[in-house]
Amino acid sequence: MNEWLGEFGMFLAQWLVVVAVVALLLVMVARARSGGGEERSHIKLEELNVRRRRRSRRLRLAASEPSARKRLAKAFRRDDKARGKQGDADGSPDSRVWVLDFHGDLKASATGRLSEEISAVLDAASEGDEVVVRLESAGGLVHAYGHAAAEMDRLRQAGLSTTVCVDKVAASGGYLMACCADRVRAAPFAVLGSIGVVAQLPNVHRLLKRHDIDVDVLTAGHYKRTLTVFGENTEEGREKFLAELDTVHALFKRYVAERRPSLDIEAVATGEAWHGTEALPRGLIDEIGTSEAYLAERMNDARVIALSIQPRRGLAERLGLSVSRGIERGVERGMEALDASLWQKR
Template sequence: MNDWILDYTMFLAQALTVLAVLGVIIVLITKGRGQGETPAQLRIEELNLRQRKRVRRLKLAATEPSGRKRLLKIFRRDDKQAQKHGGDKSGRSSVWVIDFHGDLKASGTAHLAEEISALLDVVTEGDEVVVRLESAGGLVHAYGLAAAQLDRLREAGISTRICVDKVAASGGYMMACCADRLQVAPFAVLGSIGVVAQVPNVHRLLKRHDVDVEVLTAGRYKRTLTVLGENTEEGRDKFLADIEHTHDLFKRHISERRPSMDIEQLATGEIWYGQDAIEKGLADEVMTSDAYLLKRMQSARVLTVRLEAQKGLPERLGLSLSAGIERGMTRMLEAVDASRWLKR
């Protein structure tokens, strides 16, 4: 009898402990959600300083131990001379560097907009904004907004250079052509100026199993193609007409920003690499972003600007499973779409 009471007491204590822990977690999650999103933090790094530190470390490593003390004295002397003459900041223009890595939904557009808004208030005459862009494209409206954010720099009269080291295709190229100067790496992928839409339809499968689907709409073209219902020729024609109209808008967008391009010859959905893209007029020069920024460090301060989102408590506790699944599916779709050029 005493053993049973002891076992029951131990079980009850363990159950209460588990319930208490779960209660604390729920309270913390609720509190975290109640506080709303934590504002993103602006991070700025001067690449000149980072490069100088790395070069000095390499020089020290390559110097015999007996000569390192003398080399350190030279470094300190150079630093004093720089401070005496106002440091590296005196009379030098600035190159502001922002990054955009696009997914199917151009999810980074909100941060891009905030970064550009911040730069518009600080960029002065002689400065330049460099955008390191990587995107295989995605949703039309999402990339239309992202391109419109880059247009704000051009409209403000700010010198803008876009660097493509890997890919700027479809919606990515819609963004890339907003630059005053577009440079690409030797095997960067550009182009894919086209529109694609895929709609699965399981109507015949449902019909085979005696399942009816009623699609009711108010408005002739409220639903042109459906997944479950029976599609009509009129609906297909309208859907195709909408795609063609979107393609025309895409071509007009590019023609206005790169008038030297033969848009009718190039808006076929094809892609081009590096030098071929230069010859077709899709870009201006072949150079990697690293090479360009290293070159600019000789005469200007080069600063990276990025917004870093602060992770909320639910995400830190690993409660973002659905978001992870969505990201995985998105990456799979992007990989399938980009399979034309992601080959060795």
């Protein structure tokens, strides 16, 4: 028995060595390919008309009687042939709708990719084209979303018709971006507005003082640091900090008002947020509806093309992302199971 275990352990060790060598070789090959002057990102284009038509055909074939499927498939081939030079596209080949996506976080981290995608659209778009941005963001840092809004402004400045679709949320910095479009469309329960500025800062000065701990805050410039975490905050510092917030709020209001001149900016710039059906009468949006419904409508008379610029990831990074996603899915499933059990107990 001991001899068998020893042989099995030796075999297992050899097998692990082989796996490690193969993995190392794969990583080296991946690095060699990525290090040859190749771009670190690639552009992805998908014609949504084609995807929709293929899905529709698959459903029609699946729902039809087996005896009718052959005739239906022939009809589809005749339809493709009749399209001729138009190829796979529906609608007018001269009318195009470019679709971009922006999912915002606190730092508006997707702004760099958005700016590249806008540049790509501006290089390829023609007069009469439309750009649809599916936007989702609850806002974040002022300077980060100011940059994102400035990138959105490039579409307007280039003379392209622009529509922002909000299915979930475009609040604060997210609305700063949305207002740059010619039209804003939102789902009935999407959250919009929150035209305001907020800042909060903890202060532990009294706690440190009770324990005889001194913290020196040294500055050059009277207002270099108005409020601090460790030092003693003064009333003058608070007033200056509030004045700075008011300045940012005034810039926010002016930016929105310039792009939506019919909006009663003083009535909506209270920091409140509204759902889509409430935002419409207040002038924050122009129509109610989802992005999917709008794009389906545009497919009737235009080619709808989704554009995204995606980073090229190495083998090690892809493996890391796969593990990370697996863990996330496991946690999500655990939370869903817990939530379902709570409902069952009720």
